[in-house]
Amino acid sequence: MASITFKGRDVISVRDLSKDDLLYVLGIAKRLEQKHQPNLLRGRIMASMFFEPSTRTRLSFTAAMKRLGGDTIGFAKGDVTSTKKGETLWDTVKMIQEYSDVIVIRHSMEGAARLSAEAAAIPVINAGDGTNQHPTQTLIDLYTIQKDKGSLNGISIGFLGDLKYGRTVHSLAMALAHFKAKMYFIAPPALKMPDYYLDELEQQKVMLHETDDILKVVKHLDVLYVTRIQQERFPDPIEYEKYKNVYKVGPELLKYSKKDISIMHPLPRVGEIDPALDAFPNAAYFRQAANGIPVRQAVLSLVLGAVK
Ligand code: CP
Numbered sequence: 001m002a003s004i005t006f007k008g009r010d011v012i013s014v015r016d017l018s019k020d021d022l023l024y025v026l027g028i029a030k031r032l033e034q035k036h037q038p039n040l041l042r043g044r045i046m047a048s049m050f051f052e053p054s055t056r057t058r059l060s061f062t063a064a065m066k067r068l069g070g071d072t073i074g075f076a077k078g079d080v081t082s083t084k085k086g087e088t089l090w091d092t093v094k095m096i097q098e099y100s101d102v103i104v105i106r107h108s109m110e111g112a113a114r115l116s117a118e119a120a121a122i123p124v125i126n127a128g129d130g131t132n133q134h135p136t137q138t139l140i141d142l143y144t145i146q147k148d149k150g151s152l153n154g155i156s157i158g159f160l161g162d163l164k165y166g167r168t169v170h171s172l173a174m175a176l177a178h179f180k181a182k183m184y185f186i187a188p189p190a191l192k193m194p195d196y197y198l199d200e201l202e203q204q205k206v207m208l209h210e211t212d213d214i215l216k217v218v219k220h221l222d223v224l225y226v227t228r229i230q231q232e233r234f235p236d237p238i239e240y241e242k243y244k245n246v247y248k249v250g251p252e253l254l255k256y257s258k259k260d261i262s263i264m265h266p267l268p269r270v271g272e273i274d275p276a277l278d279a280f281p282n283a284a285y286f287r288q289a290a291n292g293i294p295v296r297q298a299v300l301s302l303v304l305g306a307v308k
Contacts, residue, residue: 007305010117011125013133014171019178025298026143028307033294040306041070047100048074051107056267057127060292061104068297073099093119102304123303131165131233137266138171140295144288148262149222156220158184160247161227161272163193168266169227170197177204184217185210188246218257226265226272250274264288
């Protein structure tokens with residue numbers, strides 16, 4: 001593996017990360033999960049700028065920083081900041097870089113994280129920008145698959161739900177293309193995976209298949225990645241009402257799947273996974289959320305140059 005340097009780097013899109021980069025971060029996450037390092041980030045400050053709601057991402061970044069001895073500042077919604085008075089994102093970032101060592105940003109606007117990275121001299125981590133990308137969620141998803149399946153190579157994965165607006169699906173599909181994954185995109189035609197992502201995957205010679213019927217493909221899957229229908233992204237609320245209950249995954253699906261299928265979901269779920277599934281070992285989504293700590297510890301430690 002070529003020498004990899006993360007110190008000072010931004011983490012904006014999965015497209016910026018090579019296969020070696022991805023495996024490197026996962027390796028550091030494993031190391032940090034196995035050996036607690038309470039002083040690794042002592043004296044460092046993370047600024048979390050969340051202009052959109054979040055539970056897992058914001059709190060796991062905060063917990064990751066604190067468990068490594070670092071500190072955090074920030075806000076959980078934009079309307080308590082001076083952006084409310086008309087200050088630009090560019091100027092906001094210019095200020096916050098003076099108060100911190102790393103910035104984590106979530107924003108509804110595609111490209112907001114990239115813009116912030118251009119404004120800031122310190123590392124910027126994209127915690128989700130609109131329908132575009134959520135790269136640290138992808139690293140968590142890869143880490144979870146690697147732990148559950150032993151390897152990322154050649155897995156068969158089904159993406160189910162809102163593939164049009166779901167940024168976690170867009171990021172994860174891009175990443176798994178490095179590992180020769182077979183991909184099944186399962187969605188109603190109106191919520192299908194955007195063509196520009198499918199074209200990009202085809203150029204990388206990914207074997208892909210599209211359907212709206214989970215029962216037609218579930219028997220092939222090692223992993224089923226379920227997503228919620230993203231109400232906040234729909235321009236028309238009537239369209240959302242049409243699709244909000246289109247899929248519900250429960251224990252009965254396991255009758256048709258491989259015995260050890262992992263059912264993942266970035267969460268929050270809003271009805272598309274029956275809680276009756278939670279008791280089955282196939283339900284990977286809470287393990288996945290827990291993996292947010294070591295993976296985000298790895299990303300923070302790497303961009304801050306605290307680990308190599
Ligand atoms: N998975 C995820 O991004 O969850 P939150 O929106 O709660 O951060």
